[in-house]
Amino acid sequence: MTSHLRHELHALVDDVPTADVIDRALGTMRDRRRRRTAAGGAAVLATAVAIALPLTLTGASTVPITAGTPARYCWTVAPDMSTSALGPTGTAILSHLPDGYVADDEYRTEVCGTWGDVPTLPLDPVRMYNVTEARPDGMTVLMLVLRADVMPVTFANSLPTFTEPACAHALQSLATFGRSGEATTTGGGPAPEATMTMTWPDPSGLSSDTPTPPPISGDVTPSSPATPGAALVPHSQFCHKATATSPLVLGWRTVWATIVVSIGRDGRAIFAQLTRAPAGSPTAPITQKQLIALVTDPTLLAQLAQG
């Protein structure tokens, strides 16, 4: 009986409390409009710089990836988390920006996804993707996804030219942060000029050795106090190490490296980065939802902020 089926469908959801998403929807709409007017092809190269250099620093390109073998990762987060509050519920818009392409509405609709969809996208290995979310509180979160075994070091010579000062500031900072690692690991060309004021410390203290993340533990274990603006410490000490209670194994078909850049209202950049765990670490599966929860868990990030 139709009415019976109707009754059951209503009974399934009628008592479900409604979510208020109006403000978030309006925020998303404003972000789309802002990015549509501000986006430019130069952002692609700048994004590449921001991705390639930190990845190179962590040695992601130097380890061969065997098809079908899960890669071990651990999660490292930069210490200056004072402005970090990645939203657990905001929808992130995935913009595919190959070769200077600026996504229009239709294309964006086609590739639009949420945080949870990001790792499963049929990503082209030689292209880059970014997920940008402008939040009502003024924070912009930029998520960059790149195949770890494709390292576009040639992009490292390109200067980021961003129309949005906060993005430029953040990505320039990342580029500067990774410059030393890029030079020692790849022997690449001249490093990009940093033309903006840096929030990150002076890169002269960077260690030339690619650090190996420590064994995964259940706790957030800061390896050095957060000292934004002070002398730079080696990457291995620069980052707080934090993982979930079990070791993380990404069982995706292809291994991706992910960087989440969070740009505070004050223009300071913080970033979280997915890097390889040491060989021999015990393995356990992690679901995409767990990974996303790790990225967006405000409690974890607050712990990291406090060291």
Add this chain to the structure above:
Amino acid sequence: MDPVAETEFRAWAAARQGAMFRTAFLLTGHRQDAEDLLQGALAKLAQRWTRISSDGSPDAYVRRILYHDLISWRRLARNRRERAHPDVGDFGVTADSASTSAVRLAVAQALARLTPRQRTVIVLRFYSDLPEAEVAKIMSCSIGTVRSQTHRTLARLRTMCPELSEILETV
């Protein structure tokens, strides 16, 4: 969006987001996914609010976006290996009697096992109570397709869930 349009949009959304959220919830089976789906749809509606509201059918527009975004999501995520709750989603099956609960659980499981297209047909026809022509417009297909999809989906429901046979045998 100018302040007047935003006020109108907020008023409409406040009145209708409950119903739209429940539709999205039935389509996705998961509360978080439903929120994201609805947020995206409302954002798209807000972008075109002046034109859509003057046409007089924001509801139909949002339903259309919900459906097409759902299809896009599934297409993008078809290689996804894990789902948090693959069977019954986040539906809270709290019924007044054991038999009612069993049927409701069977409905939830059956919905989860349908394809997005089939689930949309069922939700729009039997939850939103829309006529076939309206469903066809939302799904960008013909009325005949809606009829055939409805027929096949109900047949599949009968096959998948014997518990539903009783309530579906005369649909």
